[in-house]
Structure formats: structure tokens, C-alpha cells
Amino acid sequence: MFDFRQLRYFIAVAEELSFTRAALRLHLSQPPLSQQIQALERDLGVRLLERTKRHVELTEPGRVFLEQARQILARADEARSQVVAAAAGYSGQLRLAYTASVSFHPALPQTLLRFGQIAPNVRLKLSEMYTEPQFASLLADEIDVGFVRNEPIHSQDARNLRLSVIDREPLLLALPAGHPLASRSSLHLADVAGDAFVSQPRELAATLYDRLVTLATNAGFQPAIVQHAQQINGLLALVAAGLGLALVPASMRTVRLAGVSYVPLDDPDAYMLLAIACRTDHHSPALQQFLATVTETAVAPGL
Known part of the structure; x- marks a missing residue:
């Protein structure tokens, strides 16, 4: 069976229509x-070139084989490039999960934007x-990586x-805009001990x-939780309706909803973890x- 070297040799001769010029081009003796x-012609069982002392010409099978040889080498080069890209992490597939609250944190969009620029050929499945379901899915090999809380x-x-x-994202208290403490620069959770909460x-x-x-x-x-919402952004609608107060991550401030005010908490441990998780053997x-x-995005200014 012919090899890539023979294909390159044949292409050089076919393009130069001269063994002498092809040999010079290939840095090879004639x-x-x-x-x-x-050897290539014997393997194929056809004559690819008509030769005289002064002239080299492609046969009809030679013209067909020239096009095929170019395509074979192009596909081989593409395969090599894809393998190198996959080994470097620039292609392939990545299954990524994230919690709803992370949608509002700059880490998610900024990382996805940067990763798309670095590795545009990696297929992301979000x-x-x-x-907790992320941890189970990671261990079951259903996802590859997750933004967890x-x-x-x-x-x-x-x-x-x-x-x-x-x-370690600070936690805020979302209050109805008309709440007596809504204009405070900060407060302790004990300040609203008598209020209803939504969660x-x-x-x-x-x-x-x-x-x-x-x-x-x-x-x-003990917080009096009077209403529930399935999604974290749904809590804000309940707050705006005056049904209760909500504890939310600081990045939720990007959601500007009429009737809702955000006040930072001074309580110790009033923060929410944001981490990236994967299996140790992956x-x-x-x-x-x-x-x-x-890691690169997390240390960038403004995150």
C-alpha cells in the first residue's frame, strides 16, 4: 500500500512535470x-506518468490520482491538527453545569466568553x-465540571x-423598597428578626x-418563611409584592426590579461560596x- 511519502513525491513530480525539478524541490536525488x-505505479497497477527523456506528462489515471492524493494529504494534515488541538484542550466536548444564582455572577459569562475565544472548537453542553445534583452528576460522569455553591x-x-x-460572595438582604430599613447602608439580620421571609x-x-x-x-x-419561589429571581417578585424579605447573593443586585432594595449584611459568615468542581480522576x-x-478569569480585574 502506498504511503504519504510516495504521495508527496508524486504530487511534486506531477506539479513540476519534471523529475529533476521535483527532486530539487524535495531535496532528494533523482x-x-x-x-x-x-513503486507507486506498481502498487496501483496503472501508469500515472508518461516519460520521455525531455518530457513528463500525466496520464488520465495520473490526473485522477493527483486530485485524490492532494485530498488524502489535506485530510491527514487536518486530522493531525485536530489531534494536536484535542491534546492541548482546544477541541472536544465539555459538559458544564451551573446553579441558577451563578447566572448573575460575572464568573460564568466572563469564563465562557474567554474560553470561547481560546478554544472555539470545544463543544460546550450547558x-x-x-x-447537590451537580455533585451526583459529576460522580456519575454525566457532567465534566460545575459551578457550585x-x-x-x-x-x-x-x-x-x-x-x-x-x-466568597457577600450576601444581601432584599427588602421591599418601602421597608423602614431599605435605605440603610448595611444592617444585621437581627434587625429584621420580626419580619417574614421568602425563600x-x-x-x-x-x-x-x-x-x-x-x-x-x-x-x-428562627426565620418565618411564609412563601417559596422555585427560582432565585422569582424571590424578588415576592419581595416587591411585600410578601417578605429574601437573602440573596450580592450579584443579584444586577437584577433591577422596581420595588426592591438591596442592603448588605454585617453578620459574620454572611457570604456564599462559589467554586468550580470536577472529579479528581478526570x-x-x-x-x-x-x-x-x-483561574485566569477569576484573577482578572473586575471579577
């Missing part, structure tokens, strides 16, 4: 070049998913997962729900390139 072309609860999961903290159901958003309960307990009261080049992009 006899080995002639031998390789003859899924919105709460933190908490550390794994179970020690076995913690051993099999790798977390890199991106941010996502714990089975959906355990991290934020538990943080509200913990902060309230530390402030000396080392695909595309994943490593994405993790490097996350």
Missing part, C-alpha cells in the same frame, strides 16, 4: 525519486443544576471531587436556605484548559 514513483456534604464525595474556590424550597436550594437559617439562628431567632485536555481559563 534516482530514489524515480524508484518511489515506479445545564442549569442545583449544587457549597462543598460536598459526604466525605466520600469530598475525596472524589476537587473544588477550587472562585469567590426557595430547601429541597431545591439547600445551600441558600441553610445559610438563612444558620445566620438567623446565630442572630437569635484529566481530559478540554477540562484542564477550562480550569486554567477559570
